[in-house]
Amino acid sequence: MATEIRVPTLGESVSEATIAQWFKKPGEAVTADEPLVELETDKVTVEVPAPASGTLESIVVNEGDTVEVGALLGRIAASGAAKPAAAAPAKKAESAPAAAPAAAKPSAALVDVVVPSAGESVTEAGVGGWSVKVGDVVKVDDILVELETDKAAQEVPAPVAGTVVKIAAATGDTVTPGQLLVQIDPSGAAAPAAAPAPAAAPAPAERTGSAMPPAPSAAKLMAEKGLAADQVAGSGKRGQVLKGDVLAAVAAGVSAAPAASAAPAAVRGPVAVEDEAREERVRMTKLRQTIARRLKDAQNTAAMLTTYNEVDMGPVMELRSAYKDVFEKKHGVKLGFMGFFTKAVCHALKEIPAVNAEIDGTDVIYKNFCHIGVAVGTDKGLVVPVVRDADQMSIAEIEKEIAALGRKARDGKLGMAEMQGGTFTISNGGVYGSLMSSPILNAPQSGILGMHKIQDRPMAVNGQVVIRPMMYLALSYDHRIVDGKEAVTFLVRVKESLEDPRRLVLDL
Structure with missing residues (x-):
């Protein structure tokens, strides 16, 4: 019997979403909890995990389509295939290091620390700063990481004492409730040498903001407003530009000006380069981004x-x-x-x-x-x-x-x-x-x-x-x-x- 994949609840005020991209094609093997499709709303992007293991039997809606909460996305057919798990890490680079510890004997006792729920209206958080690194020994209630939501900062404590063996999210990453943050070995086993790599790898993509193309609805709105990708700061996963980012940019007064944008590059001289070397670029926290957006919305409304x-x-x-x-x-x-x-x-x-x-x-x-x-x-x-x-x-x-x-x-x-x-x-x-x-x-x-x-x-x-x-x-x-x-x-x-x-x- 096929298992249905449906649009999950996206928050109190969100009733529909756009299909951003499918990670799997019909006929491919999937494992339970593996991300299948990414949905995009005006506020956030959400990955829908597989509700069961098997084979992706059918896809009902295509990329770019708009769907309502509860709508059917596709179906998974039960499969007796032995090990579809090997295909999962190939889709997402950050999952690869997790495969080796999973098969090893000590990993059976690993304790997963996931993103806690922060309230009904909070669907994502930013990783603010890590207090530990791979290999550190922690005690119960030691602070592991600080998460920044659009309303407040939240510290995540260690649920057990042990050794940090894996950090699954880097500073600046956007994470969702239930997503893995870190793994702790209560036995105190040493961390695998390759474990630090996942935390460091996403950093360049987060800085450039170009790892993901704009979401479909955002791309359409940018085309209507005549905006280029470098004129809009993306707040989605891996720096993806969402529709809300485009609306915020328009509200802030950003407008299409190709001729004007080229001019400063032409006149940049030694003085401008010297000034830039003395500047400091700091990423806005989720809280500061929300403060800015809400205050501007109040003025506009x-x-x-x-x-x-x-x-x-x-x-x-x-x-x-x-x-x-x-x-x-x-x-x-x-x-x-x-x-x-x-x-x-x-x-x-x-x-x-x-x-x-x-x-x-x-x-x-x-x-x-x-x-x-x-x-x-x-x-x-x-x-x-x-x-x-x-x-x-x-x-x-x-x-x-x-x-x-x-x-x-x-x-x-x-x-x-x-x-x-x-x-x-x-x-x-x-x-x-x-x-x-x-x-x-x-x-x-x-x-x-x-x-x-x-x-x-x-x-x-x-x-x-x-x-x-x-x-x-x-x-x-x-x-x-x-x-x-x-x-x-x-x-x-x-x-x-x-x-x-x-x-x-x-x-x-």
Whole structure:
């Protein structure tokens, strides 16, 4: 009986894919879990493994065809052939070294360390940096490698103690959940001499980005836009250019300019060559690529507008000064400004629900809860952990949650669930000295509040000029859903709550 090969689930928002290439032809022998076909979506390329061993009986869809999740791709006929395994390494060079240890007696005890699942919406990761090399002896929970997804970095620990005998992915490679990363021999056997080769071999292809031709849909879109392959940076496997890469390049302003691109090469002289020698080219992390793409998408999609106001921080500072010691002693966390701002924002969101809503096609989704994202800067980039149901929390509970999330963010320990589902975001540029800025929306949210530096300024109070600690506030909002009156009213309500903190206590 033939075994069917079908399109796997590709993620919550992905319903179809394009057949990029088949690795096998009808009549060829296949082994279970051997890659048969590569599917390409707007976000990622996915290899579909063989569900069983046998012979590829038929291919139902051709390269370049578009298929939906669950669609039939082909069939595998059961075969009694003895050893089709020998054909598998010939297809993928990196599999060849694995064949020898597999047949050897010590390999029976090898422990495979694979790419862990990082959440429903995360289908791939980049290999950031290895902490071990072939031949190293590791202990349980020693960090082996750091993986970079489009949302956070994730460290992979050693599940057992032993000797690293194989590294199956090089720094910069793109890997998927379940893919082999490294093999550990718990018996402590020495590593095969040929084992380091697979890790080093893919590096040149990753650097050049030319190991793979553009995906079919990407090639078509590049032809329509008049773009050359060297104008688009590929994010797919082995540097393959995907449709999403072309769209990102177009959004970034890349355009066809053959004459202009030739000119710089002609005028390059000794000075340009000397400058290039002093430059440093560093590959963007997955997190940084995603930050760049999402911020640009927000600008391209939303009708973004910013309104400003200023708040006298004196009352909050006086309250904080009077009770900070007692607060810290009772709750075990310092009393900062974020607790007050988060509560003030929640009060304002209840009054102006449009700022807490989002657009989905032709519908507006109003959120009857406040999940407040708090932007945190890390050495790897900006992340936005979410304080869930902040409207139901006290200032002390909010401060504790923000402190815990901030530590996780700086340590690279944030989970996917802790960065999803936010309905509104607060960004505090004041900690870096920013006096005023216009924050960019965190799509699909419709509002983001920018906090800034507290600075003493002369203010007119009751007819007298006095020095007050003032802060500029900025609310960026999506004008498609939030009217100017609503935006201004929201910011005024935040200002009123902060200038009279008693309103927060009395829920006014």
